[in-house]
Amino acid sequence: MLLVLTVSNGLHFLVAWEVFAVCGYFLITLDGNKRAVRTAGWLYLATSHAGTLCLCVFFGLLAVKTGGWELGPLRGDASLAPLFWLALAGFGIKAGIFPLHIWLPSAHANAPSHVSALMSGVAIKMGVYGIVRFSGWLPVPAAAGWVVMALGATSALLGIAFALAQNDFKRLLAYCSVENIGIIMIGIGGALLARSHGDAAWGRLALAGALLHVWNHGAFKALLFFGAGSVLHATGTREMSRLGGLWQRMPWTAGLFALGAVAVVGLPPLNGFVSEWLIYLGLFDAVAGKQASAWVAMPAAILLGLAGALALATFAKAGAMIFLGAARTKSAALAHECGNWMRGPMLALAGICLGLGLVPTLVWPALTSAAGAWQPVQSGGLSDCGNGEADGQRAGYPHHSGPGIVPAAVIGLTIGETHAAKPSAGGAPAMAEVPLATLGWVQLGLAGLMAAAGTLLWRKVMANNLRRGPTWDCGYAAPAARMQYTSGSFAGLASAWFSWILRPLRTMRRVHGHFPAEAIYQERVPETVLDMVILPLAARGMQVSAAVRRLQHGHLSFYILYVVVALAALASLVLLENVP
Amino acid sequence: MKLLLDLILRIDCWLLLAPLLPGIINKVKAWVAGRRGPPVLQLYYDLARLWKKGVVMSTLASPAFVILPALTWVALLSAAMLMPLGPLGAGLTFRGDALVLLYLLALGRFCTVWAAMETGSAFEGMGTVREVSYAVLAEAALIAAVLSLSVQSGSIALATMLGPPLGAGAVLLAAGLFIILLAENCRVPFDDPNTHLELAMIHEAMVLDHSGPPLAAILHGASMKLLLFAVLLVQAVLPIGQLQPLAAAAVLAAGVLGVTVAVGLVESLWARFAFRRVPLLLTTAFLLCLFALLVAWKGGPA
Numbered sequence: 001m002l003l004v005l006t007v008s009n010g011l012h013f014l015v016a017w018e019v020f021a022v023c024g025y026f027l028i029t030l031d032g033n034k035r036a037v038r039t040a041g042w043l044y045l046a047t048s049h050a051g052t053l054c055l056c057v058f059f060g061l062l063a064v065k066t067g068g069w070e071l072g073p074l075r076g077d078a079s080l081a082p083l084f085w086l087a088l089a090g091f092g093i094k095a096g097i098f099p100l101h102i103w104l105p106s107a108h109a110n111a112p113s114h115v116s117a118l119m120s121g122v123a124i125k126m127g128v129y130g131i132v133r134f135s136g137w138l139p140v141p142a143a144a145g146w147v148v149m150a151l152g153a154t155s156a157l158l159g160i161a162f163a164l165a166q167n168d169f170k171r172l173l174a175y176c177s178v179e180n181i182g183i184i185m186i187g188i189g190g191a192l193l194a195r196s197h198g199d200a201a202w203g204r205l206a207l208a209g210a211l212l213h214v215w216n217h218g219a220f221k222a223l224l225f226f227g228a229g230s231v232l233h234a235t236g237t238r239e240m241s242r243l244g245g246l247w248q249r250m251p252w253t254a255g256l257f258a259l260g261a262v263a264v265v266g267l268p269p270l271n272g273f274v275s276e277w278l279i280y281l282g283l284f285d286a287v288a289g290k291q292a293s294a295w296v297a298m299p300a301a302i303l304l305g306l307a308g309a310l311a312l313a314t315f316a317k318a319g320a321m322i323f324l325g326a327a328r329t330k331s332a333a334l335a336h337e338c339g340n341w342m343r344g345p346m347l348a349l350a351g352i353c354l355g356l357g358l359v360p361t362l363v364w365p366a367l368t369s370a371a372g373a374w375q376p377v378q379s380g381g382l383s384d385c386g387n388g389e390a391d392g393q394r395a396g397y398p399h400h401s402g403p404g405i406v407p408a409a410v411i412g413l414t415i416g417e418t419h420a421a422k423p424s425a426g427g428a429p430a431m432a433e434v435p436l437a438t439l440g441w442v443q444l445g446l447a448g449l450m451a452a453a454g455t456l457l458w459r460k461v462m463a464n465n466l467r468r469g470p471t472w473d474c475g476y477a478a479p480a481a482r483m484q485y486t487s488g489s490f491a492g493l494a495s496a497w498f499s500w501i502l503r504p505l506r507t508m509r510r511v512h513g514h515f516p517a518e519a520i521y522q523e524r525v526p527e528t529v530l531d532m533v534i535l536p537l538a539a540r541g542m543q544v545s546a547a548v549r550r551l552q553h554g555h556l557s558f559y560i561l562y563v564v565v566a567l568a569a570l571a572s573l574v575l576l577e578n579v580p
Numbered sequence: 581m582k583l584l585l586d587l588i589l590r591i592d593c594w595l596l597l598a599p600l601l602p603g604i605i606n607k608v609k610a611w612v613a614g615r616r617g618p619p620v621l622q623l624y625y626d627l628a629r630l631w632k633k634g635v636v637m638s639t640l641a642s643p644a645f646v647i648l649p650a651l652t653w654v655a656l657l658s659a660a661m662l663m664p665l666g667p668l669g670a671g672l673t674f675r676g677d678a679l680v681l682l683y684l685l686a687l688g689r690f691c692t693v694w695a696a697m698e699t700g701s702a703f704e705g706m707g708t709v710r711e712v713s714y715a716v717l718a719e720a721a722l723i724a725a726v727l728s729l730s731v732q733s734g735s736i737a738l739a740t741m742l743g744p745p746l747g748a749g750a751v752l753l754a755a756g757l758f759i760i761l762l763a764e765n766c767r768v769p770f771d772d773p774n775t776h777l778e779l780a781m782i783h784e785a786m787v788l789d790h791s792g793p794p795l796a797a798i799l800h801g802a803s804m805k806l807l808l809f810a811v812l813l814v815q816a817v818l819p820i821g822q823l824q825p826l827a828a829a830a831v832l833a834a835g836v837l838g839v840t841v842a843v844g845l846v847e848s849l850w851a852r853f854a855f856r857r858v859p860l861l862l863t864t865a866f867l868l869c870l871f872a873l874l875v876a877w878k879g880g881p882a
Contacts, residue, residue, distance in 0.1 A: 245700070247642050254642075258694070267687040268680060280679050284736050287727055290877060298727065298873070305682075305723035306716055312686055313712035316693045320708070325700025326640050435674040442658075442672070442680060449654045457650035458643070460793045465634035466646070471699045472638075472789055485705025494713040497859070 004126060010059040010069040017055065021048040021094075024123055028111040040106035043530075047093055047103040054090030055130075058083055072137065081141045087134045088148070095127025097185060098155035101178045102530040105162075108174035109238065113229025116170060120177045121222035125214050128184055132211075135192060136374040145196055146296050149189025153300045155182025156307040158501060164314045165495040165502050165525040167487045168238045170228050172318055173221065176264065179307055180217045184210045186300050187279045190286060191374070193293045202285035205434065207374060208367045209278030215363070216271040216356060220263035223349035227257035230338035230346075231322055235331045240321035240487040244328040249335040254323040256346045261315035263353045266308055269443035269450075271356035274436075280304065281434065310494065317490045326481035358447060360440050488523050495525075503528050590671050594660045598803040599623040601810065601840050608844025623803060627796045635792035641698040648695035649794040653801040655688035660808050664739045664815065666832040667825035673739040678726050681738065682719075685764070688801065689715060696786035707785030710855070714770070714782070717862035718763050721869045725757055728873035729816055742812075743821025749875035754817045756868030758842070761809040763862055765802065768847040770858055810839040 004016045025048070029041035061083055063069050089100070096104040104124070108116045135144065159178030166172040187210025194203020230253045231246065232238060247254035263270040283304070286297035327333035356363065473479040495502055507522040526532075551562075603620035610617020619625075637645055661671035662681045670677070693712060696704040728749060729741045763770045766783035773784060787798050814820070814835030820828045853861060 245640065251642075258644075262687075262690065265686070265690065266683065267690055268683055273683055277676060277679055277683075281676050281736060284676075284679075284727065284730050287877075288730055288734050288736075290731070294877070301727060302720055302723050305719045308683075308686070309712075309716040309719035312690055312693075313716065316690065316697065316708065316712055319694065320697030324640075324642075324694070324697045435676070438672075438674040439676070439680070446654070446658055446684075449658065450651050453650040453654045454647040457793055457797060458647055460631075461635045461646050464632065464792055467634060467636045468639050469636045470638065471640055471701045473701050474703055474788070479701065481700070483702045484700050485702060485709065490705065490709055493709050494716060 005129070008071050010063055010071055012069075013071065014052075014055060014059055018052055020123075020126065021045075021052060024048065024119065027115045027119070028107050030112050030115065031110075034110070036106070037110045040103075040110040044103045044107040047100075051090045051093035051100075054086050054093070058086040058090060061086070078139050081139045084135065084138060084140045084144055087138075088131060088144075091127040091130035091134075092151070093127070094130070095124050095181050095185075096155075096178050097127075097151050097181060098158050098178060099529055101155070101159070101181075102527060102534055104178060105171045105174040105527055108177065108225075109168055109170040113170070113225050113232060116173070117222040117225035117229070120174065120225060121218040124177060124181060125218060128181065128188070128210075128214055131185075132188060132374060135188070140192060140196070142196055145189050145191075145193030145293070147189075148185055148192055149296050149300050152182045152185025152187075152189050153303040155179065155185060157182070157303050157310070158498075160307045160310040160314060161495065161498040162502065162525065162528075164310055164317065164491045165498070165504065167240055167524075169231070169240050169318055169322060170225070170238050172240075172314065173224055173228060176311070176314065177217070177221060179311065180213065180221070180264075182307070183276065183279065183304065184213050184217070186210070186304060187213065187282065189300070190279070190282045190297065191371075193286070193296065194282075197291060197293055202282045202289070204282075204371045205285065206279050206282030207371045209275045209280075209282060211367055211370055212278060212356075212360075212363060213272075213275035216263070216275050216353070219349050219352040219356065220260045220270075220272060223256060223260040223346055223353065224264060226342065226346045226349070227253050227260060230342050231335075233338060233342070234335035237329075237331060240318065242329045243322045243332045244325045244481065244484065245323070246327070246332060246335055247323045249333075250323075250337045252343055253338055253346070254319075256343075256350050257323065258319055259350050259353060261319050263357070265311045265315050267312075269357050269447045271353050271360070273443075274357060274360040274439065276304070276308070277439065278434070313491075313494055317487060320485075321487045321490065325484045328481050328484070328486075358440065358444050360443070361437050364436055501528055503532065586668075587671060590661070590665065590668065591657075593665065593668075594657065594804055594807065595800075598807045599627060599800060601806050601836075602803050604837070604840045605844040605847065608841050609848045612845065612848035623799065627800055630791075630796035630799070631793050633792040635794065638699045638701075638789055640700045641789070645695050645698045645789075646794050648691045648698075649790065649797040649801070652688040652691040652695075653797040653804075655684045655691065656801045656804045656808070659684040659688075660804055662738060663808055663811055664742055665811065666815070666820050666828045668829075670739050673737050676736050678730070678736055678738050678741060682722060682726065685805070686715075686719070688805070692786055692798070695790075699789045701789065703785045703788055707782050707788075710782045711786060714763060714858060714862060717859060717866060718760055721756060721760050721862065721866040724866060724869035724873050725753060725760070725816070728753060728869060728876045731873060732876040742815040744819065747875070747879055749872035749879065750817045752868045752875065753872035754813065756865045756872060757809075757813045757816060758839070759861060759865035759868070761806075761813055761839070762843065762846065763858075763865070764809060765806045767843055769850055769853045769861060772852045806843075807836070810836045813839055 004013065004020055007013050007016055022045075025041055025045045028044055029037055031037045032041070059069070062080070065077070065080060065083075093100045093103075108120055111119060131148075156179050159175050159180075159182055163172045163175035163179060166175060187206040190206030191203040191210070194201070194206070228238075230250065231243070234246075234250060234253075235243060237243065259270070263272040266272040266276040280301065283297045283301040287294045287301065471479055473483070495504075502525050505524045505526060507520060509517075509520040511519045600620065600623075602623050603618070606622065607617050607620050635646065659681045662673070662677045662684075664670035664673065689711065693708050696708050726741075730736050732747075732749070733741045733744050735741055762768065766773060771782040771784070783802070787795065790798055811832070814832055818831060818835055820831055823831060
């Protein structure tokens with residue numbers, strides 16, 4: 001995988017990419033004796049190769065147009081722009097943007113949990129990396145920003161809607177990855193839009209947010225998958241409706257999962273909030289700029305808010321179903337805490353989440369240099385130097401610039417003139433300041449206050465005498481674990497709003513008659529895009545192929561007949577050509 | 581020193597004044613119904629009493645059940661510190677603080693919801709589901725409202741966002757924000773804070789199992805949230821930034837009082853909506869805020 005990041009030759013890139021994709025297949029199918037795992041691995045392999053096909057065509061055409069496999073900044077050549085769509089499709093499959101995400105839920109759910117953590121945390125980011133790398137180097141079509149942002153907003157909203165409706169907690173986490181990739185894509189789309197409007201200040205913000213979110217998502221999603229893995233290890237089931245009350249047996253896992261949940265929902269004082277905040281700032285600036293790009297930034301901001309609120313519902317559900325309340329089955333009641341080797345990595349990742357949240361200025365120099373490398377400041381003649389990173393440094397992105405401020409000096413100097421020419425972008429250079437340091441202090445203060453208030457209240461309660469009793473179920477004498485809300489009933493209200501796309505499959509048998517049989521209610525949310533679009537299409541393709549396949553029946557005499565007919569046809573073609 | 585004094589004054593203002601609002605609402609309701617009603621200071625007495633009481637905790641709940649109300653309270657207090665108070669300004673103002681405020685409210689919600697689910701009660705589950713689901717729509721409306729303020733003022737800092745007059749969109753925004761206020765604070769058309777029929781409740785159902793000091797924190801936090809939204813509504817709509825400091829303070833106080841009385845009147849004159857109609861009302865709020873946004877966009881200086 002590292003190879004993909006370091007090569008600068010198109011052919012080598014393709015080979016490295018393929019090796020990386022195939023390794024992914026073997027990692028997913030580590031438990032290859034289960035049917036579901038093999039199916040998931042096969043689906044992954046097929047979609048991954050569809051993506052690689054796009055990339056083959058992309059690099060091939062690139063090589064034909066530029067006359068070599070060497071990769072490098074090629075901004076000047078506008079004829080390369082349409083190639084961006086190929087790259088978007090190829091890398092988009094890997095990243096799991098919404099309509100292309102079909103492999104992602106089953107692969108993440110069926111892979112061993114540490115592999116899921118690796119795939120969700122790092123592997124799908126390679127798709128994001130590809131999009132960022134090639135959109136930085138190549139000219140992009142004018143519509144690219146709009147499309148990427150729209151795709152991102154769709155992914156964010158629908159990904160989290162699917163996540164909310166899941167009952168399998170690893171599938172839930174996988175769909176949540178689709179949401180987070182959507183958030184990242186919103187940021188990248190903002191950057192592309194800003195570039196096509198020659199108005200880089202808010203684009204840089206959005207890009208910085210997106211890149212930071214790549215890191216953050218890697219940290220908290222890996223943490224959540226490790227938590228999920230330890231629950232799976234302890235109970236042997238992935239169904240949330242069979243769990244509950246696990247905090248008593250697994251307090252460490254429960255606490256760390258809760259921390260990861262706060263981070264993934266994007267709540268202060270953890271890291272998820274910092275990156276979402278940066279993306280929001282970019283979008284708000286875009287809207288306040290009142291240019292054409294505001295038309296797409298405005299719905300994106302609102303959809304991002306919607307996705308955030310749905311994420312809150314999703315992770316409240318996941319945490320509550322797995323860890324809170326009473327155990328719903330015996331296996332949940334007999335769970336055991338994970339060992340030190342499983343807890344260590346979770347603690348480390350939780351530390352990263354906390355650290356990035358409380359001291360966000362730590363990563364700011366890295367972010368600005370990356371954003372600078374992606375889009376060198378247009379002071380002329382820089383885009384032809386070989387390596388993107390050198391661009392950023394040569395463009396004078398001051399690594400020592402006061403943390404918490406977008407290198408405002410640079411933007412003010414070089415982009416400022418373009419702004420001055422456009423009165424509609426009113427005061428954008430001043431807007432480019434990001435008080436990241438202030439946000440860091442706010443987060444720190446918030447965390448400190450929370451710790452203090454929590455301790456104070458705990459002490460007060462202890463001093464006042466704490467008694468234990470059964471849950472007060474409004475006077476009902478014998479509350480039972482089965483009376484709790486289940487994962488399906490928790491999601492019911494909000495996911496009903498998305499039933500047009502979720503298409504839940506229901507099996508229901510009501511109680512009726514004098515001696516009623518068992519009543520049944522089952523609900524399952526399928527992978528709609530796969531089951532209702534791709535598979536029917538594939539079945540149609542198989543029908544056609546099966547019809548064509550009848551030509552291959554193994555009778556030698558007929559094959560000779562094919563050859564004779566083909567020869568005759570060719571001969572007649574040649575003869576007819578020569579007649580006039 | 582002056583800074584410290586200012587901070588203490590501001591915290592006192594939020595801590596001490598907030599519990600007045602539910603008292604005023606109850607007084608208005610009693611007055612409309614022709615009753616004497618509880619004293620305006622009733623919530624203060626309740627808080628003082630609860631603070632001294634012991635706590636009963638469910639056997640299913642973890643220690644977090646007691647701590648989480650404190651975290652909610654801190655989140656709401658921090659949000660209040662970011663909210664400018666007319667001539668006083670905000671405790672802390674920076675670019676993007678409006679979004680921090682929104683997410684602090686979400687953090688408060690997350691903590692409440694987590695504590696509610698600790699008990700494993702079906703009623704708490706019911707309240708939680710409603711809370712998180714309706715919050716999705718309310719969040720969209722709030723983001724649209726903040727966007728419209730931001731477009732109007734060309735800024736993302738609350739202190740500058742809430743200054744200038746809003747023009748034609750003000751009426752739309754006021755209506756939208758008022759509906760959000762009712763929804764976020766679980767007031768009448770969405771929820772009935774007085775009911776004892778648990779099936780019909782949202783917020784009250786989530787805090788059924790709390791008692792003693794944690795319940796006091798929850799009640800106080802809820803009253804701060806109500807004050808927060810009232811202050812936001814008044815400052816978003818009225819051009820307070822252009823008045824003299826004293827007049828601004830007076831207008832702000834009168835505005836908050838007006839909003840409180842209006843909440844009381846709505847509660848006296850309307851019945852709670854059926855739950856399937858709640859999303860409709862919230863969507864209306866969203867559309868109002870969206871139209872306010874479009875008006876701000878097209879109407880403001882280009």
